[in-house]
Amino acid sequence: MSWFKTSVTGEEPERYVEPDSTPRVQDPSIPNRMVVDKAANKPFLAYKAYRQKQEKAHNEWLERQKIRQEKIARGEEVGPEERDPTEPEEVGLKGLLKFFFYVVVFAALAGKLLAGSYTWNYETRLAQLKSYIPTDQTLFSESTLAKFDGSVPGKPIYLAIDGDVYDVTNGKAYQPGGSYHHFAGVDAARAYGTGCFKTHRTHDLRGLTEAELRGVQHWKEFYANHAEYKKVKNDGKDGKAKLKDKSEAKESTMVHEEL
Template identity: 55%
Template sequence: MDRQKEREAKIAKGEPVGSPERDPTAGKDLGVLALVKVLFVLLVSASLAGQFLVGSYTWGYDGKWVQAKTYWPATQKLFTETQLAQYDGKDPTKPIYLAVDGDVYDVSANRRTYGPGGSYNVLAGSEGGRSFSTGCFLTHKTHDYRGLTDREMQSVNHWKNFFAEHKDYFKVGRLLQKPIDPASPIPVHCDPKKQEEIDKREAERVAEIAKAAREKDEL
């Protein structure tokens, strides 16, 4: 208290004073750095406990979120369709890549599905956005989404999210895709009945365009 009074007297006289002394009885502000340190200690303790109890620092989990490349990904590259086709799983020394709406993913963690003999191997090394939505794996390996219904477009978005959020798949780049020629034919559906529905919708669309053009000419 004497030092405080002395300091206040100097201030009243206009004399220079240093910074006030910290009150030793005041509570200590932990701050963000201290909180980070506490969380780090807890994380290390949990990791060591996992190694001691189950023989794994990650308690047996080896998915996407405990792998370094999830947080420090390698430089992503651009693929041509020819380059992407080289990663179709036939060469066991190469990873397996698959594109969905232009985003290329490494799906090597699931070679049983995407490798030779797997149920989705036909899409490995190619663009699979439209194929996933229509089920036409052989004929719809394209980014041409013309003619798809709202439900099928929702399916495309579903698969985009599926690969982006999958615990074992990693985005490695983008597929260079040529612009779709609007004058080119829409991909034919592998199911004849669904193709009939597509043809009907297209005929109705063309008829509406023609009707609108006639009404405009009559004005």
């Protein structure tokens, strides 16, 4: 604390001198000057060395350019013009794509770490965007879907579950009088979760428990992966379905069996 000693005694503090044993290196900016090789000097020394290397490379390039111009003046054949090695490279399309790729990966990992989702919990909004994408599929209204309930001989039998329409004509249980005929010609997604086949023949899934929603998802996968039941079109729901009184729902379990 030299300043404290000066303020108390009035004497000048002793000047610190690096010992001769301290490692020293050549100062790249001043010839014949040695500087201490300590951590504080390393960034300066490294930058000076880099500048000297760049300057040397540039001068060598200028010399090659001079020789090339002389050959051209004499009419001699020369190769393609060499680019200045010290000139900064421009970021091309590949560089931009690489940059955006890193940004997307970083954003996804940050979302997983901070929000628990790679898409920052935007799955629902992304799913809603699909409804604006044009499709070549013919949409079924509820009244149109009802015409495919098996009551007309020779006409296919369709059912819908959560908006997806399937052709179940080959299933005997869906024929008139069959045990699952009540699913024909209607989107009864709610009934697949609750097991209330008479009162919950509606597509409205509001108010279902997680277990009931898992039941609906199970049956969606059942029809999607079935070898004989093929997906037909999307079911366009016309009008708003009314939610049945919960008191009408009975506790029941839907047996998963091959239909």
